[in-house]
Amino acid sequence: MGPWFDYTVNGLVVGNIYALLAVGLALIFGVANLINFAHGSVFTVGAYLGWTALHYLHTPLPVTILLVAAGSAVVGVAIERFALRPLNHRSRIAPLLATIGVSLVLDQAVQLIFSPDPRALPSQLPDWRLPIGGVTIGALDLLIAGVGLTSAALLFGFLRFSKLGWAVRATAQDPDAASQMGVDTNRINAVVFAIASALGGVGGLLVGMFYNSIDTTMSFDATLKGMVAMLLGGLGNVPGAIAGGLILGLAESYGIALFGTSYRNLFAFALLILILMVAPNGLFSRRRELPPEPMTGTFVAPSRPLRLPRPALAAIVVVAALFPLVWNQPYVLQTLTNALLMALLAFSLTLVSGTVGQISLGHAGLLAIGGYASGLLALDHGWPFVASVPAAGLSTAILGTLMVLPALRMTGHYVAIATLGVGEIVSLVILNWTGLTRGPMGLSGIPIPAIGPIELDTPRALYWVVLVLVVLLGLLQVRLLSSHLGRTWRAIREDEVAARAYGVEPLRYKAMAFAFGGFGAGIAGAIAAHLYSYINHETFNTQLSILAITVVILGGLGNVLGAVLGAVLLVALPEIFRAAAEYRMLIYGIALLLLIRYRPQGLLGTI
């Protein structure tokens, strides 16, 4: 048997792991209509619970699995009870942010308790390996596959044939109707989180044993791969999730076989986007159907935005401009400059995700395009800062919009994960296109920002330049929002079907928003590149995209001033908590959760 057989076996073995993750995510999505970003963290928690049980109690494997399942289920119920239930019916998007906050808190807590050092988690299974073709599979591989398939089968049976399962399905279809029929939807949600989290935790335990290594950085990768697998199978489709996981595993394995290891993720994400273009609802969902007409509620919760009178706005700008004259403290100015650069990115994202309602989880990719465009123009072609930055803005507008077009054809949560994929693709193309981007070596020696002969080498000068850009681009965006584009974009967000019935071409207007936003984000990326002097494919990563969406939700969707406020808060908070050292990201996570809890529509409200 040839190597292709080996690649297939390997792909299936890894695909099992993705499937296990995807099943839990699909279950939660199916019922709560929520992408649970904390799922990967529960996976990590499960691995560490298992380590604790093994290390201190020397439990045999079945007992360890039971303990981990129970412990993870408790974590899941706690997430539902304390982070999500209080948000019920407030806004569709606040729960997403809450799960991001929970994942931050869980990861940090694990890191503090167990130290960030990786730990060995020895497998308790016999060490035999079964040769198949040119490769081998072991007892753990079979156990992981068994757990995945059994749990999917059990879940399927539970949902189909038990009374509780019937209630779960009813809740998934229409929570309001279900609760009118006497279904305790809170209890159902708790049950679902318990089951999904138990699965996630056991997954973490088994995968940790599989590699004999667990650490706190597993969470994000687990969430990412699990989401992709779930999306391939069709959001919320439990059996589809298993197939999606296997397909993802095979895609990666074949990607390695065809192009080499460094193309693994690029191949997988490109395939994801391709599949979604052909089958926009995943591979295993039924054919196109009109979504049921909404009885109530739309994308965003009703909100009364806080509007500042013009003189107050002008006063804020004046204070911000004069501030460095009074307090020329480089550390504070650098922090504020970072916050303002974040605000430029947030403008773009609050337009796309807030005003037009297309959640983008790959927005940092736009910064990367802008940063590389300006950096390469300056380094390879000697362009001055004042020319390379606007050129970077334009290139980002064009390239970014073209890349994201397939994602914009999709709806709802598919857009979110597809844009996440696009963001990863940008970073992976930069990594692999060594001829243009210098690959992993990154761009070093990018000249410092300069306007003509004046080098902006003080924090104060750069602060002013970025402040001017924030004010200009902010005003421009506000002006656009007051034009016919503002109401057209918001109409798409509120109800795309109704908007289309009145002649609005959604793709055209989404693309326009993306292009305008891309211009600003490209400029922000370009300035950051010149400020840092060195960038590589990891400088603008998905974590930054997630931070940006947090800024946008915190400030208030579509709210330009809110974007600035959110950026200043989220960039400044970790600085303020700096003295807390290792504890600061934990405190930050808790602060974030409290903010969402008490202000789900954002600080300044949705516009």
Next chain:
Amino acid sequence: MMASLLEITGLTRHFEGITAVDGIDLAVQEGELVSVIGPNGAGKSTLFNVISGLDRPDAGGVRLDGVDITGRSPEKLARLGLARTFQHGRVFANLSVLDNVLVGTHARLAAVRPGWRGFGPLGELLLAVVRPGAVRREEAALRSEAEAILARFGDRLVPRLDHPAYSLSYANRRRVELARALALRPRLLMLDEPTAGMNETETTEMEEVIAALKATGLTILLIEHKLDMVMRLSDRVLAMDDGHSIAEGAPATVRDHPAVVEAYLGHPANQRTAVA
């Protein structure tokens, strides 16, 4: 006989095993008001979705003014002058009353959508920022037109121009929806249960508005449960049950058609509305 404005032939749509719309034929003449009645689940809304391009038929065709529009996208149909409302009302909740109606004018925007070959979206973006005189004048004209449409509903909406739609009463949201449809200057207006959830006074008001629209010569396709209103307003009535057409013709004839009586009485849940 002149060509019908709307002509439907053999329209069929299946969903997993059930046939929601089964070989419906219907022709609507210019200036006519035709009502579609039938018990819940008869396929009326699916018929509307298929005509208005939100859903595609599995068989059959739709012609508007002689042009085959089967399967065209809703945004293209809007530009051809087809406007509709939705069964449960779909207003843009966080947009003001006025903005909701202005979205209705979208298909008619001209000055701000220059249609530069290949650069249309870019031009639109630039014009939205710069706003030359022509764009400002167009916007002002549409705005006063929208206000005039809202004035059709007396004092119900005029004092609430800047209120977000989610703050309105249910009846007012339905009015906003109708106003938005009128802002399209439709050639064919399709109303899906415009008086659902309204009390008697509100229903009477709505009936008056629809009658006034009919009087202006507007062609209207209406789905409605309140039969006495249907009797008063309609030129012709189509009755549906289980996706089929069970009767078609003059209002009184259809009302007394045995199949129609049976369809309503055979569905106890609808008995009350049938009698009402």
Next chain:
Amino acid sequence: MSFSRRSFLAASLAAGCTALTAVRSRAEEPILVGVSGPLTGPNAQYGAQWKAGFDLALDQINAAGGRPFQYVFEDSQSDPRQSVTIAQKFVNDPRILAELGDFSSPASMAASPIYNRGKLLQLGITNSHPDYTKSGDYTWSNCLSQDDEQPSLANFVIEGLGRKKVAVLHLNTDWGVACRDRFVESAKAAGATIVATEGFQSGERDFRSTLVRIRDAGPDAIVIEAYYADAAVIVRQVHELGLKQVIAGVVSIYSPKFIELAGDDAEGTYTQGYFFPGEQRSEVQAFVTAFRAKYGQDPDWFNATAYDGLIFISRIVNQFGASREAIHEGIAKIKDLPSAVFGKATFDPTSRRVSAPHFVRLVVKDGKFAAWDGQKPKAI
């Protein structure tokens, strides 16, 4: 920024061991060294390794008497946005006389221009990016560039272990690529063929398909250019696949954690170290003994290089004086610094890195790193 410190003093106290509270409890104004590195985030484990090294160095420096030494560890998460603000903070705090870090290249090199403009010495303790020290006259590193290490590793694999067909599996980062390029160059010069090079991304754990690809290229040795945690996962999967090739790895896999994580599969893995606990050089022995006494385990390279960084600064201060300029002047002039990594180290003022040291060839034997006995492994 004192406002933030005061308001979070409570939190710091809870943390118990932050450098800051320690600073406040001392009567005499201490000499401060700033550290910018990851305490949270994906690279937090390396920040924690540094801290262990720093704390040991601090114990020894302060036990020797004189003006007390202290470090201020600011968490950057290895994020350039945060490392630049930290740089501004350090540069503008006159009490800080030198800076160590950051960890990743984007974070470290983004901060370099600020340190150079602010004339504050930035000593990179783990920075091997070839362009790192090119940022300016104030950016130095006690981490070798791969120009020294990889030829030695290639020599070990080809001359020492007698391999001719090599597959390279490397972390696809600036560091891993620099490792790969230097290794490939030297190996080819020594007459070996490179049958495959495969770059993987950090965080990847599944190498089965990569190893099938490598297997089919038919190497007689697999060289791993990665950190210890990744390397441990790789050697396990090499054995699971049933591959019998010789495995050799770069210095950074030399860590007790490698053996813990790889278990029995670590056996027979070759590597080299600038330092090795079994080694007899007195500087190394002193460090290893002290580290074991304080932490109850063997140190690894990250502990040692961090320890060195702080010790170097204290030696320079003792000899040239406690000011930023004196330290900058001294680092170029000082000779034969005692080093846990190198034994003795001297900086080259042109490359601003330490000059070529010698390497110890190691092999994992009976669950421990042991000096290689010169025995060539059997051909497969």
